[in-house]
Amino acid sequence: MRHFVILWGLLLLAGCASEPTPKGNTLIVCTTGMVGDAVKSMVGPACEVRVLMGPGTDPHLFKPSKESLDLLSSADAIVANGLHLEGRMQDILDKLSRNRIVIFASDGIAPSQLLYVDESAKTPDPHIWFDMGIWRKACTHIGKSLAAKLPDCYNEASHLAYLAMLDSLNTEVRAALGVLPAEQRVLITAHDAFGYFGRAYGVEVLALQGISTVSEYGVRDVSQMVDLITERGIKALFTESSISPRSMEAVVAGCAEKGFAVRQGGTLYTDALGPVGSGADTYAGMVKYNVGTIKSALQ
Secondary structure, three states: OHHHHHHHHHHHHHHOOOOOOOOEEEEEEEOOHHHHHHHHEEOOEEEEEEEEEOOOOOOOOOOOOHHHHHHHOOOOOOEEOOOOHHHHHHHHHHHHOOOOOEHHHHHOOOOHHHOEOOOOOEOOOHHHHOHHHHHHHHHHHHHHHHHHHHOOOEEEHHHHHHHHHHHHHHHHHHHHOOOOHHHOOOEEEEEOOOOOHHHHHHHHHHEEEOOOOOOOOOHHHHHHHHHHHHHHHEEEEEEEEEOHHHHHHHHHHHHHHHHOOEEEEEEEEEOOOOOOOOOOOOOOHHHHHHHHHHHHHHH
16 A cells, blocks of 8 residues: 555656756756666766666665655656566556656567566566677667757767777686586576576576575475585585675575585675775676686685
């Protein structure tokens, strides 16, 4: 009921504001840091880009505050990941698209390139930024949409430079992970965020939870993961910056009870960029930080 009241209030506000709020710059609000980093590369000084979900924020569980709803309602354009990554905000974004420019990065990806959770292919994996080739298509779509809908903001040269950076990063990641023997390329995390990463770069990905942290892990999940790690002698597992480390700590403890010491290989940035100074506060920085952490722990 409370969610409905919030949504209804936002829609009333958005419906009344048929004209963008007067301001010096055009305001673009991006849901995640990954989307925000891309959009910032595509616009000039006539545009202000704000990110709704900061470092450490889990988009699957994000509950919009009054301040974030106000920010969305005042935006000239909103850019989101889509594929229900934003979870509880999806209905809000869909409704706002009736009288606001709302761009979903995932609309640039063909359904055949998406990963799906079940055989019925109704639940797509939203973590598309972990495959640089696919993320390039998403960023191309964002740029084309901005060029068409906010031409005074769009900077083509900067956008093309960003796409070239993604090409270089794609090659760099493939080379960095390629030096690891195939049997050592096993990535264990709390939730299944690295499906695209695993498919693109030849890494086996295992997780306690599904693609959304809304799903809960249980004692059986931990026990099965402990058995797998000990039987295969996997060297390390990883925590995530936007998720409590408790689940991975339980796995480490379970392995220890069986006489096997699995390392905590480090904390990876998955659904959010890192804070300023972390080395992972940009998209490229996040990717390089993660790949360096994974490679160091598994080699």
